[in-house]
Amino acid sequence: MTQKDRILRRSSSISPFGVGAMVPFPDSEVLMAAAVDKWPLPKFRDAEKFGLVVRDHRLEERLKVSHFRLPPAEATPEQQAAGYYGGIPFVRFPAWHYCPKCGMMKRLSGTNERPPKCMAPSGSTCGRIPMSRRPQLIPSRFVAVCEKGHIQDFPYDQWVHQDSECHESQLRIFSSASSATMTGAIVECVACKKKKNLMSALGGGNSDGETAAYLKCHAGKPWEGLTVKDSNCGEKLKIMNRGASSVYFPVVISSIYIPSANQAPDPLHDYLKEYLFSSEEDWQSCLSEDGKNLIDEKLQAWANFKKERVPGFDLSRIIRLAHAFHGGLQDAPDDCGENKEEHYRAYEYEALKRGVTLPDEKGVDALSLTKADLEKYRGVVVENFTSCILVNKLRETRALVGFSRGRPTEGNWQDPSVQRVVHRKNKWCPAVASQGEGIFLELNSSKLSKWAEQPAVVNRVKSLNARYNAARKAKNADIPEKNITPEYVLIHTLAHVLINQFVFECGYGSSSLRERLYCNLTDAGKPMHGLLIYTASGDSEGTLGGLVRQGREGYLESTLFNAIEKAKWCSSDPICIELDAQGPDGANLAACHSCCLLPETSCETGNRLLDRALLIGTLKDPKVGFFNFKA
Numbered sequence: 001m002t003q004k005d006r007i008l009r010r011s012s013s014i015s016p017f018g019v020g021a022m023v024p025f026p027d028s029e030v031l032m033a034a035a036v037d038k039w040p041l042p043k044f045r046d047a048e049k050f051g052l053v054v055r056d057h058r059l060e061e062r063l064k065v066s067h068f069r070l071p072p073a074e075a076t077p078e079q080q081a082a083g084y085y086g087g088i089p090f091v092r093f094p095a096w097h098y099c100p101k102c103g104m105m106k107r108l109s110g111t112n113e114r115p116p117k118c119m120a121p122s123g124s125t126c127g128r129i130p131m132s133r134r135p136q137l138i139p140s141r142f143v144a145v146c147e148k149g150h151i152q153d154f155p156y157d158q159w160v161h162q163d164s165e166c167h168e169s170q171l172r173i174f175s176s177a178s179s180a181t182m183t184g185a186i187v188e189c190v191a192c193k194k195k196k197n198l199m200s201a202l203g204g205g206n207s208d209g210e211t212a213a214y215l216k217c218h219a220g221k222p223w224e225g226l227t228v229k230d231s232n233c234g235e236k237l238k239i240m241n242r243g244a245s246s247v248y249f250p251v252v253i254s255s256i257y258i259p260s261a262n263q264a265p266d267p268l269h270d271y272l273k274e275y276l277f278s279s280e281e282d283w284q285s286c287l288s289e290d291g292k293n294l295i296d297e298k299l300q301a302w303a304n305f306k307k308e309r310v311p312g313f314d315l316s317r318i319i320r321l322a323h324a325f326h327g328g329l330q331d332a333p334d335d336c337g338e339n340k341e342e343h344y345r346a347y348e349y350e351a352l353k354r355g356v357t358l359p360d361e362k363g364v365d366a367l368s369l370t371k372a373d374l375e376k377y378r379g380v381v382v383e384n385f386t387s388c389i390l391v392n393k394l395r396e397t398r399a400l401v402g403f404s405r406g407r408p409t410e411g412n413w414q415d416p417s418v419q420r421v422v423h424r425k426n427k428w429c430p431a432v433a434s435q436g437e438g439i440f441l442e443l444n445s446s447k448l449s450k451w452a453e454q455p456a457v458v459n460r461v462k463s464l465n466a467r468y469n470a471a472r473k474a475k476n477a478d479i480p481e482k483n484i485t486p487e488y489v490l491i492h493t494l495a496h497v498l499i500n501q502f503v504f505e506c507g508y509g510s511s512s513l514r515e516r517l518y519c520n521l522t523d524a525g526k527p528m529h530g531l532l533i534y535t536a537s538g539d540s541e542g543t544l545g546g547l548v549r550q551g552r553e554g555y556l557e558s559t560l561f562n563a564i565e566k567a568k569w570c571s572s573d574p575i576c577i578e579l580d581a582q583g584p585d586g587a588n589l590a591a592c593h594s595c596c597l598l599p600e601t602s603c604e605t606g607n608r609l610l611d612r613a614l615l616i617g618t619l620k621d622p623k624v625g626f627f628n629f630k631a
Contacts, residue, residue: 006031007087010432011398013071015250018400018430019421020151020223022093022143022242028100029115030139030242031090035224036423036430038089039072044426050078054433056397059255062344063413065422068399068431093222094242096153097137098173102126104190105156105171106137115139121170124190140173142185142198143242144215145405146235149419151247152220154239156187159196166192201239215239221419238406249408250400251418256348256516256532257395257433259358259366341411342520342528349518349528352440355389368393376553380560384447384627388556389440390548396536399431407475408606438534439551443491445529451629452486456621457614461486463580464589468609471585487529488519490614490626492605495531496596497612501563506546508535511599513547564627567612570595577613584608590618 006025008017017023019033047053047069054068072087098105099118102125108115117134120126126134145151156171170190188195201215219233240247351358355371370390374382381388402418409415422429451457465484472479495515503510518530535547550559570576571594582588583597584606591597591610600606617625 006090007074008033008071010071010073011434013088014398014400014430014432015252016248018250018252018403020149020403020419021248021250023090024243027136028138030094032093032223034089034091036421036428037425038225039430040087040089041069041072054397054431056255056257056431056433058258058347059253059397059399062255063253063399063401063429064427065399065429066427068397068433069428070432071430091222091225093151094140094143094153095222096140096156098140099126099135100138101135103172103174105140105173105187107153108137139242141242142239143247144217144237144239145247146217146233146237147404147406147417148217148219148233148235149403149405149417150217150220150233150235151222151405152218152237154198154201155215159201160187160189160194161192164192164194166194168192198239246406249404251402251404251409251411251413253399253401253411253413254516255344255397255399256352257366257397258348258351340522342522342526345516345518346520346526346528348516349530352389352391352530352532353387353442355387365393366395367391370548372551372553378553378557380564380627381557384444385441386444387440387442388551390551391438391440391532391534392548394436394438394534394536395433396436396534397431397433398536399429401429409476410472410479434536436534436536437548438532439547439556440530440532442530445527447629448487448490448529448626451626452490454623454629456624457486460589460611460613460624461489464489464587464609464611467581468585468587471587483521484609485519485521486614487527488517488521489609489611491517491519491529491531493591493596493610493612493615495533496591496598496603496610497563497567497615498531498533498560499598499602500596501559501566502533502547502550505559505562506550508546511601514602515598515604517604564615567595568616570612574619577619583610589613 006023008023013033017033019035022030022032024030041047041052042050044053044067052070052072054070056068060067074087092108095107095109096105097108097115099120102118102120104118104120104124104126106116106119115137117131117136118126120134140153140156142154143151144154156173157169160171161169166189168191172188172190174186174188175184185198186195187198215237217233217235217237351367352369355369357365357369358367359365368391370392372388372390374385374388377388400421401413402420404415404417404419407417409418412418413420461484465482468484469481472482492515495517499510499513499515502508502513512535514534514536516532516534518528518532520526520528533547549555570590570592572592576582576592576595577590579589582592585608587608588596589611590613591607596610596612597603597607613624615625615627617623617628622628
């Protein structure tokens with residue numbers, strides 16, 4: 001298989017197959033996407049020339065990175081002439097492979113060469129077959145991860161020979177007659193006849209100290225091409241199937257591009273990141289006693305080359321910018337933590353509410369908005385909403401900040417278990433920018449607050465809140481609780497039923513539409529009660545205008561009415577409407593695949609925290625539903 005055959009779509013290189021993920025390829029081949037330091041990307045100036053740089057200064061400031069870059073794709077002839085070759089590099093992981101016919105195992109090197117055919121010795125099942133007809137080795141089904149984001153091959157050899165020594169180890173893996181899953185997998189050494197069942201490893205090595213020693217993490221980071229032999233992590237390993245969803249959780253941070261928040265940065269900003277402090281040696285020398293002279297010399301040389309003077313130069317400013325650059329993701333401010341997502345979105349919320357078209361620094365409309373006149377709308381729209389904004393054009397930036405293993409971090413990129421994805425030298429992250437359109441709706445805050453105060457509504461959401469936080473605590477005991485409000489569940493469920501209705505009326509695929517919720521869960525003094533439904537598919541499908549058309553007068557009323565009417569009955573009723581818990585982690589009430597759930601790429605919370613009863617009421621109490629409530 002050539003490198004060209006291994007090129008991923010750019011959006012897939014962010015999620016689900018970002019750095020550190022195992023990517024399946026044809027012929028049962030599995031490789032891991034390498035770290036961004038290994039990516040074949042040109043220098044900043046050439047990257048800008050080729051259109052590989054993504055700028056979103058608001059998101060850059062939040063993540064403390066210099067800029068974003070598109071994942072490498074197939075290079076154009078011009079790019080190849082400049083020495084740039086497309087495609088993300090991969091490393092060989094898992095290293096252990098086995099024959100699907102006879103089970104003989106072999107540990108391969110980290111190269112990307114095609115796995116060899118079975119090299120079983122004569123006398124074995126494959127040993128009696130001509131080499132040309134032997135099957136190709138395929139990757140091991142099992143890997144070992146720890147909650148700090150490390151991953152390594154399961155220590156098959158040490159596991160089998162933990163109480164003995166074998167100098168001619170030849171391993172074979174097969175399934176017992178009782179089960180073909182991990183619990184029935186048996187590893188045997190053909191040379192010494194020792195064998196062990198993998199089921200004994202599932203308990204984390206608690207049976208005895210010697211066993212536990214072989215199930216301790218060795219801080220494996222195969223995506224960086226590192227071979228770590230000394231144990232410097234020590235966490236218990238979790239044995240998982242290679243294809244399990246919990247092996248890799250990408251941490252992707254998204255942002256709507258707001259031109260007014262993306263003014264040109266400090267004129268020295270890009271220069272410092274690209275040239276002045278391009279290495280650790282330069283950084284240390286610039287902070288030394290003679291650092292000012294060195295900085296003066298470099299800046300003067302740069303200014304002479306550019307035929308311009310450097311404005312406002314002083315050492316403290318240089319040091320401040322350098323700290324922001326070299327600090328990277330480690331020195332992020334406190335207000336960008338897990339519980340401050342609302343602070344970041346408040347800027348978007350206010351920009352969307354104004355409904356004013358905003359051009360970027362080049363004068364091009366980067367955020368084109370039309371504020372609809374609600375007096376022209378009828379019925380359900382006027383009674384329940386205070387603003388409707390038609391988003392004719394928007395740009396979404398989706399940046400891969402890191403990833404976790406074993407448990408998700410719910411977008412908290414500052415969680416200690418997150419393995420960061422950032423270029424060590426130039427401090428950039430991979431990202432994609434997608435153009436799209438959408439509709440922004442703001443609910444009537446006065447009616448919403450009165451509705452949310454009803455005891456029946458409070459009690460209904462209270463039980464949902466308890467289950468949701470209990471499930472989060474079970475996965476991570478240190479994670480703080482979230483106070484889920486009735487307003488949030490209502491806005492979230494409304495977004496889901498509207499997306500389902502837009503799919504029916506606009507012709508968009510459900511995975512092409514996304515939600516973005518604006519509801520402040522941490523500061524009741526700064527409420528947000530809005531939702532944005534938008535397209536950001538990265539191609540022409542996202543800008544066809546069909547979604548904006550459905551937001552105009554005469555269309556939005558029928559769309560909203562039909563969405564609410566359909567929510568009144570589910571094909572799984574009365575079971576669906578009466579269940580106390582369903583869905584992932586039991587974190588839904590009246591919401592199932594037949595009425596409310598969406599593709600997970602469209603939902604911000606993985607299809608959790610939904611309840612259509614808050615839209616239309618229950619069989620016993622219709623007033624629980626917001627659209628049945630009269631303020």
